[in-house]
Amino acid sequence: MTAQPAMKDLNVSTLVTPTTGVIADVAPELSGMLRVLTCGSVDDGKSTLIGRLLWDATDLFDDQRATLERGRRVDGGHPDFSLLMDGLVAEREQGITIDIAWRYFDTKTRRFVVIDSPGHEQYTRNMASGASHADVAIMLIDARHGIKVQTRRHAAILDLVGLKRVVLAVNKMDLVDWSESRFRQIEHDFRTLMWRFGFREAVAIPVAAVSGDNVAERSKHMAWYTGPSLLEHLEEIPSRGTEPVGAFRMPVQTVLRDSRADFRGLAGTISSGTVRVGDTVVDPVSRRSAKVQRIATMDRDYQEAVQGQAVAIQLDTDLDVSRGSVLAAPEAAPVVARTIEARFVWLSEIPFDKRGSYLVRTATDLVPVTNIEIKSLLDLDSLAVHPATACKVNDIAIANVALGRATAIDRFVEAQETGSFMLVDAISGATIAGGTVTSASPDIQQQDNVFVLTRAMLARGLSSDIANTPEGEAEFRRRANEVALLLRSAGVAVEVESLPDYVI
Amino acid sequence: MTVEISHLDLLEAESIHIFREAAAQFRKPVLLYSIGKDSTVLLHLARKAFWPGKLPFPILHVNTTWKFKEMIAFRDHWVKEFDLDLIEMTNHEAIAKGVNPYDYSPSIYTDIMKTVPLKAGLDQHGFDGAFGGARRDEEASRAKERVFSFRAEGHRWDPRRQRPEMWRLLNGRLGAGETARIFPLSNWTERDIWRYILREKLDVVPLYMAAERPTIERNGQILMYDDNRFPLKPGETPVMRSIRFRTLGCWPLTAAVESNAVTIEEVVAETLGARNSERSGRLIDHDQVGAMEKKKQEGYF
Ligand SMILES: Nc1nc2c(ncn2[C@@H]2O[C@H](COP(=O)(O)OP(=O)(O)OP(=O)(O)O)[C@@H](O)[C@H]2O)c(=O)[nH]1
Ligand SMILES: [Mg+2]
Numbered sequence: 001m002t003a004q005p006a007m008k009d010l011n012v013s014t015l016v017t018p019t020t021g022v023i024a025d026v027a028p029e030l031s032g033m034l035r036v037l038t039c040g041s042v043d044d045g046k047s048t049l050i051g052r053l054l055w056d057a058t059d060l061f062d063d064q065r066a067t068l069e070r071g072r073r074v075d076g077g078h079p080d081f082s083l084l085m086d087g088l089v090a091e092r093e094q095g096i097t098i099d100i101a102w103r104y105f106d107t108k109t110r111r112f113v114v115i116d117s118p119g120h121e122q123y124t125r126n127m128a129s130g131a132s133h134a135d136v137a138i139m140l141i142d143a144r145h146g147i148k149v150q151t152r153r154h155a156a157i158l159d160l161v162g163l164k165r166v167v168l169a170v171n172k173m174d175l176v177d178w179s180e181s182r183f184r185q186i187e188h189d190f191r192t193l194m195w196r197f198g199f200r201e202a203v204a205i206p207v208a209a210v211s212g213d214n215v216a217e218r219s220k221h222m223a224w225y226t227g228p229s230l231l232e233h234l235e236e237i238p239s240r241g242t243e244p245v246g247a248f249r250m251p252v253q254t255v256l257r258d259s260r261a262d263f264r265g266l267a268g269t270i271s272s273g274t275v276r277v278g279d280t281v282v283d284p285v286s287r288r289s290a291k292v293q294r295i296a297t298m299d300r301d302y303q304e305a306v307q308g309q310a311v312a313i314q315l316d317t318d319l320d321v322s323r324g325s326v327l328a329a330p331e332a333a334p335v336v337a338r339t340i341e342a343r344f345v346w347l348s349e350i351p352f353d354k355r356g357s358y359l360v361r362t363a364t365d366l367v368p369v370t371n372i373e374i375k376s377l378l379d380l381d382s383l384a385v386h387p388a389t390a391c392k393v394n395d396i397a398i399a400n401v402a403l404g405r406a407t408a409i410d411r412f413v414e415a416q417e418t419g420s421f422m423l424v425d426a427i428s429g430a431t432i433a434g435g436t437v438t439s440a441s442p443d444i445q446q447q448d449n450v451f452v453l454t455r456a457m458l459a460r461g462l463s464s465d466i467a468n469t470p471e472g473e474a475e476f477r478r479r480a481n482e483v484a485l486l487l488r489s490a491g492v493a494v495e496v497e498s499l500p501d502y503v504i
Numbered sequence: 505m506t507v508e509i510s511h512l513d514l515l516e517a518e519s520i521h522i523f524r525e526a527a528a529q530f531r532k533p534v535l536l537y538s539i540g541k542d543s544t545v546l547l548h549l550a551r552k553a554f555w556p557g558k559l560p561f562p563i564l565h566v567n568t569t570w571k572f573k574e575m576i577a578f579r580d581h582w583v584k585e586f587d588l589d590l591i592e593m594t595n596h597e598a599i600a601k602g603v604n605p606y607d608y609s610p611s612i613y614t615d616i617m618k619t620v621p622l623k624a625g626l627d628q629h630g631f632d633g634a635f636g637g638a639r640r641d642e643e644a645s646r647a648k649e650r651v652f653s654f655r656a657e658g659h660r661w662d663p664r665r666q667r668p669e670m671w672r673l674l675n676g677r678l679g680a681g682e683t684a685r686i687f688p689l690s691n692w693t694e695r696d697i698w699r700y701i702l703r704e705k706l707d708v709v710p711l712y713m714a715a716e717r718p719t720i721e722r723n724g725q726i727l728m729y730d731d732n733r734f735p736l737k738p739g740e741t742p743v744m745r746s747i748r749f750r751t752l753g754c755w756p757l758t759a760a761v762e763s764n765a766v767t768i769e770e771v772v773a774e775t776l777g778a779r780n781s782e783r784s785g786r787l788i789d790h791d792q793v794g795a796m797e798k799k800k801q802e803g804y805f
Contacts, residue, residue, distance in 0.1 A: 029510035087644025258556035298555035310520035429677035
C-alpha cells in the first residue's frame, strides 16, 4: 500500500485556528467532578432512574429525545428511559443491563459522571468494575420486594472497593401506593447493611423512576416526604478528592529521557500525597533514596505536585529505578511485601485453582504468585464470614497471597491506589479477581520444597543479552516471571530471587 | 490545603496515565490517527505523556481517498512538524474495482474502505495495541466500552466478555490471538474536546470553522462538493453556503451544518447549545439500529 497522490500543500498560515479570546465565557472549566454509581438487584429500575434523570435534568440532544419518544412505552405510558443507558443490542432485546454504561452531564460548576451497573448476578464483575470508579453509590431497592441477596452482594462490593457514601433510593413507589410505611420498613431493613459495612451519610429517598417522582423534581404524591429529590441531594455531595491525602506515593510507569538536555525523568501519576522539589524520596525495594530535583511536564515545571497529577520526576542521583517501583515519602514508605492478606471479589467464571498460574498486578508492577490460600468467604445471607478453602465466581474472599518476589505495597485503608490489585491469569491474560490489601508483610510464607530461581541462573543463559540498565532490569524481571510461571504450571513451587540489596 | 483541580486537568492526567500504561504494557502499539478534532487532542496528549522523548510508537491513518483535501494537508503538516512516523493504509484493490461511497451502502463502503485496510495494517505490522480517540459519550455502545478493550482473533469485539477494569489498574496482558484497543479519551465529552482545544490553543482542520463552501443538499442533509467525483443528479448544481462540520470523515458521507461560526470560540458556543448529537451528521450510523455495535463486532475500530 502506498501513499496517496500528493496534493498541493496548504499554506501553513491557513492552519492557524482563529480565536477571539473570550474562551472563559463560552466554555468555563468545571471545578469539580463527581462519579455516581447505580447498583442494586436486577430490575429494581437502575437504568430507568438514570435515563429519567438525564431526560429531566440535562440537555439531551433532540435526536436522542426523538428516538426515545418513538420507541416502546412502559408503565403509565412513559417512554422507556432505560433505553438511554442500555445501548447494546442484547440489552435492548432482553430488557436487562449487561455491562456498565457511562454517561456525562454538567451542572453550573461540576461534571457528573454516571455509571449505570447491571443488577444481574451473572454480570457482577461489571458492577465491580463500575463501583471501583465511583465516589458515591445510589443503591436501588424495589419497594415491592425489599432487600435481596444481590442487594447485599452489591453492598459488600461497595465496601470492598472502599465506597462508603451511599444513597438509598426506594423505587417503584407508584406500585405500593406511595406508602410511607413500606418506605420506612425498607429504610429500617437497610440499616443492618449500613452498620455492617460502615456506610456514611446514607440518606434514603422514595422515588418512582418512570414518572420522575423525587428524581430531579420533588414528588407530588408523597406529601409525607420532606427531604430533597435525588438530584438535589447529589448536588450537595462534595466533589471527588481535591484534598491530597496520605503520604507521598508515585508508582513509576516508565522512564523518559532527553539526551540533549541530560534529562532522565521517572514518569507516573502521583497516587497519594504531595511532593516538592527538594523532598527526599525513597524506592522501598532497593531502600535507596534521593532528592527531587525537578518536577517536569511538557507545559511547565512545578515546585510542588499533588495526588492525581501526571508528571516526570528527576532525581539528584540516578537510582536504579524503573517501571514497577513506587517512589515514596521515606518516613512513611510502603511495605516491601512478600506476603499479603487481601480481600477480593472473584470475577472469573473459572473457579480458583490451587495449581493455577496467577499474577498480581499492582499500580505498575506485575508479580508472580507462588501461593494463594483462601481463608474465608463472606456469606451473603448472614453477612458473616465463614472458613473456606475454595472460591468461585462472585464470591468475596479473604486470602493470603504469597508473592514470587518483593514489591512495594500499602494497606488499602492507608493508600487506596497502592493498596489495591488485580489477580491476572498468567496464561489467558484475563482479570480474575479485584482486591484490596488488608495487611502486607516482608516475611516469606513457609512452604516445602520451594525451588529458588536465582539471578545467577537466569543471567547465565536466558538473560545473558540484557544490559545492566533500569530497562534491562525490567526485562530481566519480566523473563524471570515468565520462567517462574512455566515452572509453576508444571507443578514446581518456585520463587524468584529478590534484587540484590543496595544498602550502603 | 485544598487544591482546585479543574475537570479538564483531571481528564488530561487520566489520559496521560493511560498512554504511559499502554506504552509500557504492549509490545508494539500504534496510534490510530483520523485527523479530526479527537485525533488532534489524542496526539497532543500522547506528546505530553512522553515528553521530552519522541512518541514511542508510529501513527496509522486509513486513507479511503475520499477524505476532504484539507484533512490530508493538515495531517502532512503536523507529521512533519512533530517528526511523526506515519503509516498510511489504503485499500487500492477495492478502489481499482470501483468501490466508492455512492454505489455502495455506507456500511459496506465503511467495511471495505476502512475496516479491511485497518485490520490489514494492524496485522501486517504486528501491532498488539492500537490507540483510538473514541469517547464514551459518542454513541450508546461506545458508552459501554472499557479503556483497554480486547479483540479476539480477527479483531472481533465481544461486548458480553469485556474484562473487568478496576480502580486505575489497567491489565494489558494478552491471551493467544488477542489484540487491544486503547481509548485514552474514554471519559471526555464533545464539549471537553472543544474546551481543551481552546485552552491548549490547538489547531484543527479549518473545516470545523464556518466558511463559504460549495454544497449540494440531499435528503435534508448538506454535503460539500469537495471535488468532481461527486456525481451530480440532473438539476443539481453546487450552491455556496456558509457551513462547517461537527465531525470529519469521508466527504460524501459527512453532512455539514449551516453556520456562521468562524472562530473557534464561536464554534464552541454553538456546540454548547447544539440540539443534535455530533454523530447525527454521520450517514453510516443511521443505517440500522445497533449499527455501531455490529460494525465493532466485525472489527471496526
Ligand atoms: N411502575 C414502575 N416501573 C418501573 C419503575 N422503575 C422501573 N420500572 C420498570 O422496571 C423494569 C426494570 O427497569 P430497569 O431500569 O431496566 O431495571 P434495572 O435495575 O436497570 O435492571 P438491570 O440493569 O437489568 O439490573 C422496567 O420494566 C421498568 O419500566 C417505577 O418507578 N415504577
Ligand atoms: Mg439496568
